[in-house]
Amino acid sequence: MAKNNTAKFFVLDTNVLLHDPSCLFRFEEHDIYLPMITLEELDNNKKGVSEVSRNARQTSRYLEEIMGDSTIDIANGCPLSSATNPHVSGSLFLQTDPVDFELPMLAGSIADNQILNIVLNLKKKLPKREVILVSKDINIRIKGRALGIVVQDYFNDKVMGDTELLYSGYKELPEDFWEKHSKAMESWQEEGRMFYKLTGPLCSDFLINEFVFYDYDKPFHAIVKKIEGDSATLQIVQDFTLSKSNVWGINSRNKEQNFALNLLLDPNVDFVTLLGQAGTGKTLLTLAAALEQVLDKKIYSEIIMTRVTISVGEDIGFLPGTEEEKMAPWMGALEDNLDVLNKSDDEAGAWGRAATQDLIQSRIKIKSLNFMRGRTFLKKFLIIDEAQNLTPKQMKTLITRAGPGTKVVCLGNIAQIDTPYLTEGSSGLTYVVDRFKGWGHNGHVTLMRGERSRLADYATETL
Incomplete structure (x- = not known):
């Protein structure tokens, strides 16, 4: 392991690899070390169709690509540099020798504790090099600091720190x-x-x-x-606060909502992102603009709505029925907003509203994110709700589904992230807001004022 002492020695926890397989090429001139328990955990997570399973398989492919020729001396490190990553000058090291467990205050059968033990062992073997444990797990970082280990979160996935x-x-x-x-x-x-x-x-x-x-x-x-x-x-901008300029019976109540409606109704804007706290009107404005352009102006053929299915509380288990029936419990916000839009037409009467409701339901399709890969949407109005729970990779997969004439709208609140290891700085929603700004067919608005009710506004401010 002879190496320039200024280059750091990073030990990677499994969750970093499962979060971002390309992290192997993100450490530039520094070296990477993978404990054997990390490879075991990768193997245990490789089966399935989830994002974690896909990332485990991709990490294994990267490792095989890096190791390449079977005659290479793994103990001396495998160069990370390649034709696709020429900027990387560090090496990959794998654990090749058993290490005795020397942490009596911790259970030796737990993978995190074994990784901590290996890091302490490396510090003794390499006294002249800075050995750093990188993990997305807060608890292992706390235990590491208690043991005198230098620990870091994985920051390369963050679009911005603040x-x-x-x-x-x-x-x-x-x-x-x-x-x-x-x-x-x-x-x-x-x-x-x-x-x-x-x-x-x-x-x-x-x-x-x-x-x-x-x-x-x-x-x-x-x-x-x-x-x-x-x-x-x-x-x-067009003023949608005026009653004569209403969009499906909805008027903007503040300047941010007015800005949002201008973007949502502009056929030259293909991608719109709306951020905001609960009750700022993200879903209602988007649905009103979507119905206006699907049913009245006929710019798009139908509305497709999807969202990440992550429970706030405990999971209630498998749901019966078709794809739309399985997604129905997650689409309560859609139903609530459709009720508001349908009741905004006072002149239609009960029969008219029922007919309108049937027409709306026939033009709105609810799709699961699980079946989006490989699809192409033509002349559709695609709404991605709760987009803050998507990773940058998932966000890319969804946006690239858009075919000619399709508009994509992402809604979310980066203060309400439920996906493990995802933060405000690394969310896919933050990623696209930052990367798309300035593009001529993109628009973004952060909605500030809650308009749901005085109770909801007070709760948002005080709780």
């Missing part, structure tokens, strides 16, 4: 904005919409499809359509 810095989709303009940006201003109308071309220092910081608002003496709400150096073309 989600407070996450792109919100809109920007407030300063009070002196017009003084600095109106000298060479141009304005015109096109297809009934008002456009402004401004030049000034703030224009270069704008992003395509980012909303800008000025809430001083003369309120101004617009969306950025084009950026050329220090110039930006802004389009005045």
Whole structure:
């Protein structure tokens, strides 16, 4: 194991490999060590169709690819560098010798404790190198610190450390904005919409499809359509707070909801992400816009709705019935919002509302995420609810299902993540918000104000 002493020696817990198989190529010039118990746990998790099982199999394939020729001396390490990962200069080491268990205060039969014992053994064998345990498991990190081991979370999957810095989709303009940006201003109308071309220092910081608002003496709400150096073309947003501009009987109640409806109803925006706390109107606005474009404007052929099936409490076991019947308990939010939309038409009467309800049900399909791989959706309005529980890899799988004429809308609240080992910084929803910002066919809005009820708003603030 002779190696440059400045290169660190990372021991990987199994959960890191099961979370991100490509982590083997994320440590650059540093070395990686895998205990034998980690390989055993990979083998135990390889069967099945879950994301964990797929990742276990992919990790095993990567390991075989790295080890390559059977004549290589594993004790001296296998180079991690390859044609696809030339930037990696570290080596992979596997446990080749048995290690006596020397932690009497811990149970030796538990895998986590065996890994801790191996790390302590490596610290003794390699006194001149920094040995670090990397794990997504908080408890093993706590035990490791108690034993004097340097431990770290796996950070490479995180899009950003502080989600407070996450792109919100809109920007407030300063009070002196017009003084600095109106000298060479141009304005015109096109297809009934008002456009402004401004030049000034703030224009270069704008992003395509980012909303800008000025809430001083003369309120101004617009969306950025084009950026050329220090110039930006802004389009005045449509005002959905007015009763005559309602969308399936729904009006926006604040500026963020109005921004969201502008994106949801824009056929040139193929991908929309809406973040917000409970009760901010994410699902209701999306369904209203979807029904408007499927039933009235006929831009899309049908609505497809899916979500991650993770229980808040204990699992109630297997559910009987077809795919839609199995998904029905998870779609309570859909039913609640459809009731609101159906009751918004006061003139239809009971028979009219019943007929509308049947029509709506025929155009909404509920699909399970388990059967999305390999599918292509043509001219569909795809809604992914509870998207904060998806990993970046799962998110990519879903978004790449979109065929020509399909719009994808992701809804979620990154403060309510139920998936193990997924955090606000590593969620697939955070990942796509950050990666898609600035693309001409993408839009994002973070909804701030709860509009469900005064009770729900107070609970959100105080509990």
